[in-house]
Amino acid sequence: DNEEKILQHGGRHERYKIRVFCRIRPVNRNEAAQGGVIVVDKIDEFSVTIDTPRGQREFQFDKVFSAGASQEDLFHDTNLIQSTIDGYNVCIFAYGQTGSGKTFTMVGDKEQKNPGLMPRSFNAIFDIIRENSSKFDFKVSAYMLELYNDRLQDLFVSQAGEAHAQTQSHGQARRVEIKRNRKGVVFAQGAETKEASSAQELYALFQQACANRHISATMNVESSRSHLIVGIRVESKNLTNGSVSTGKLSLVDLAGSERAAKTGAKDHQLKQVMQDSLGGNAKTLMIVNISPSECNLDETLTSLYATRVKAITNNAQRNVESKEIAQLKEVIMKLKSGQSVEDVDV
Incomplete structure (x- = not known):
């Protein structure tokens, strides 16, 4: 049911749907020690089978990566960094039970001998910027948040520093809230953004x-x-013509899927965070990480069922505006700086 939508792209039609990859991690030491039976099998580029007590089930994906696939293989096939620079909203997120390899997929190993999608994306953004520096001026900024117990924490503000600031001012900590502006773009209000001029930064x-x-x-x-x-x-x-486009890349390392299932609807904050990535105008890639072993059978099945998200179709639009509109918006922002963000039609 890979339903697709045709969308306008500068007069050109483009098809886009949420893509779902599946990545099977290698058997880990514990599983090997227990003589773990392998129940998951990649049968071709797009399909995996899983042996269950009720027989074999088959699941289809846009791409399947077996335990032997490298970080480079996976990153190469995500192929979405150019879209961010072209002015699209892009979201790449890792899903799966705790210990299924999500953090390895997104961040990589501690020594960074095998960097994951996040550091590779940082490098790719600045590589593309270098290649196009004669034709475009670029500005890269970032915010980084943690959603913990349904509360958003700004990770550019250390908790110790925050506590100190509160005792100094007897004030409340700055709250980061997820808001939608009138165009339906979701943003993190109150989150500190920092500029970076290189992948290293x-x-x-x-x-x-x-x-x-x-x-x-x-x-x-x-x-x-x-x-x-x-x-x-x-x-x-x-x-050449002064037009400005803004793209956003959201990279999300989700909490263990078993937690999501057990906490039920409590994570409404997460739903909002994912909204401009999953709904509306984003190009989205979900990477389902699974263990191959029998001891994780139930959790693996739960994760594989989640791939029904593939039925969701997004309308990816470029966020482009002319120089005049950009200047007008700046004026409006200055005029309305006394008011709350929602009143500004950004």
């Missing part, structure tokens, strides 16, 4: 954000309770 910001997470001490046990959301805005100004 962007990665340094990412490391700073990770150090401020609730989970930095025990990477795996705790990470299952916290979603990591990295938002990167790329603004490009065409030096």
